[in-house]
Amino acid sequence: MQIRTAVTTALASAGLVATGLLVGNRVNLLPVDASSNAATYDSLFKVLFSIGTTLFLGVAIVLIYSLMRFRRPPGDGADGIAIEGNLPLEIVWTAIPAVVVLFVGIYSYDIYERMGGMAPLMDHAAMDHAAMGHEAMDHGAMASAPTPAPRIWGGIGPATTAADPAATTVNGAAPLPTLPVEVTAMQFAFIFHYPDNGITSGELHVPLGQPVELRMEARDVIHAFWVPQFRLKQDVIPGQTTVLSFTATRPGSYPIVCAELCGAYHGGMRSTVVVHEPEAFEAWRAQNTPLTST
Ligand SMILES: [Cu+2]
Known part of the structure; x- marks a missing residue:
């Protein structure tokens, strides 16, 4: 039995x-x-x-x-067996x-x-200076230290390492340079700025297969940058830059959602990321580059 x-x-x-x-x-x-x-x-x-x-x-x-x-069988009013x-x-x-x-x-x-989430802990010492350097929290002597890139969090695909995002390759092709984009979050919008050529946009446009590095900062309260299709989410904080790296692998338009309750219209704080084929991205870039480039 x-x-x-x-x-x-x-x-x-x-x-x-x-x-x-x-x-x-x-x-x-x-x-x-x-x-x-x-x-x-x-x-x-x-x-x-x-x-x-x-x-x-x-x-x-x-x-x-x-x-x-x-x-319980019908008519059975007795206590159950005591099991301990x-x-x-x-x-x-x-x-x-x-x-x-x-x-x-x-x-x-x-x-x-x-995915690169431990990167900030690995080089914590170096990053501490950067994170504190230009913000309200007074860190004494550290404030005068030269500020390297403040990396709070980097989401990086399996093809690359957190230390070297530029090493990403697509189908064995030569590594592509990382495309930097500055992201500003505010109640209740995301604004994307391309420091390379001065484009400012309400939508994020990125090329297929090229690593992108978002450097994000909030104007007012804490927001969060979330693209479900990228499986990436990162807080955007006032006075402290957070970094999010990714390589898009599928052309199309995907929603960017604010994933941190940030005020009355938090639910409406959305944008779009458009992943272009490289040629289409170049066309978009050429079309939108301001004439008086800084
Ligand atoms: Cu928000």
Whole structure:
């Protein structure tokens, strides 16, 4: 009898895990992927979705089964059997969540690092000066230090490293230079400025396959720059530049959404990122470059 129960439990668990993996890999809840970050992020999402599906089905099935199987028979007014403690069961239901949570934590950290999220911690010492240099927080002697690029967060695809965003290659082609764009967020709009040629735009236009580096700062309150199709989100903070790097991999128009409650019209704080083929981007750039370039 004990063996039969054990075999049934093992088979049911295997079936659950298989169903979870199937659902996690086959059902796609995410929008189209349009940046080199997306694959890295999506692999994590699939794992989380598989684990979530397995746990949800496991709990729901046992719950529904118990409701029916152990329902009080009509006319039975007696108390239930007093059951107290079951050491093996308690070990199992502590060990399984512990392993799952540890795995998810370590795997998420790895993904975050591969996307460049740990870059600010790696070169924290150098960046500290830059971040503090030109803002209200007085950092004493540090304020006079030469200010290198303040990098608070860089989201960079798997093809490159956080230290060298310019090393991105597309299909083995020669590395393309990084396109810098300055982003200003304010209640309730994003403004994009291309320091290379003085274009200022309400929409972000970027070329396909070329690394883009956004240097972002807010005028008033904290905003967040979010492009779901790029799988990227980064806070935009007053008085402190945050950096977000990406390489677009799919032409098209995608929404930019402010993802930090920033005031009465926060819900309307949206813009668009347009990913052009390189020639089309050059055309857009030529058309919009101000005549009196600074
Ligand atoms: Cu906002």
